[in-house]
Amino acid sequence: MDKSKLQEQVKAEFTGYLTMHKHRKTPERFAILEHIYQISGHFDMDTLFNSMKNSNFRVSRATLYNTIELLLDSGLVVKHQFGANVSQYERAYGNENHDHFICLNCREVKEYKNSNLFTPAQQKRFQRFQVSYYSLYIYGICNKCQRAKKAELKKNKNLDNNNLRTKKK
Amino acid sequence: MDKSKLQEQVKAEFTGYLTMHKHRKTPERFAILEHIYQISGHFDMDTLFNSMKNSNFRVSRATLYNTIELLLDSGLVVKHQFGANVSQYERAYGNENHDHFICLNCREVKEYKNSNLFTPAQQKRFQRFQVSYYSLYIYGICNKCQRAKKAELKKNKNLDNNNLRTKKK
């Protein structure tokens, strides 16, 4: 199965990282890694914490935060902050870079893969900077909210016109 | 002078926005806008708060947060979250979109203008999404830290070799 192969690979990658940096190979760390690689999309710390609590392997929040730091540093996880209060995370290995559309109105985040906005060829241009990954956040108004806003503005304009005539409601 | 013209323009822009959305035109709001447009680079809320306190116009933190929300919505200010705890802001009008390089090691943020990674032509491809602005964050290791890391790894490797021979320090 593909999935278990991915698990193997990231575990090997993480092991190498831990060895290289002289960090201990604790069961917690590998359990967290494995859990994260079972999640397909974005997740936040609270979700991860509860997900692990409900499984057979409970870890503390402190350990979760400690470990995610290592995973970020090793490049196995990326962090996103879309403007809301909570940080979002996402696995990075076997999950090609993709772009994010964030609606400024309803805060919904949509992904868009393979947009080719930032190709390897383009990355080469920044030679003195060793690129690990990138985040392209495209902010704007989604289709749904565009319609809602138009309706609101129209309503306000009508109110203006009414006020000119009737003054006090 | 160019600067006062910019101030005029953004003030007009903001006035239009406030009128459109039936929000009041308070002196606080315009003072905050003016202050922000005197800052050239990134700033956070604490910096802005202190900067205003030291000037002749003191506003509360609550008002600062309220107003920045309007400025974000009107597109006059953009918000960045580079992975640190505090949000960074930046004026958007007359300050063309530029990309950010964030060093994963030392957290330094460098700007890169006119990289043309996301041209208007490319934006057209996302027709159902009305693009306001975008943020391209490129994470990696800066030149300075690349050298430091190499040195560290070399040191660790040497320690390993020593341990094989001498065991206890």
Next chain:
DNA sequence: ATGTATGCAAACCATTTGCAATGAC
């Protein structure tokens, strides 16, 4: 054996919220 990593609870701190007073309309 040694010292790093974990878990818990408390601390931190940027941001948000409730509410009385102010002032834009």
Next chain:
DNA sequence: GTCATTGCAAATGGTTTGCATACAT
């Protein structure tokens, strides 16, 4: 005169920290 906006102080909540215990090396 009304009601949105301000300022203050308290509350919130995600993240960090301190410290005793556990366990990887």
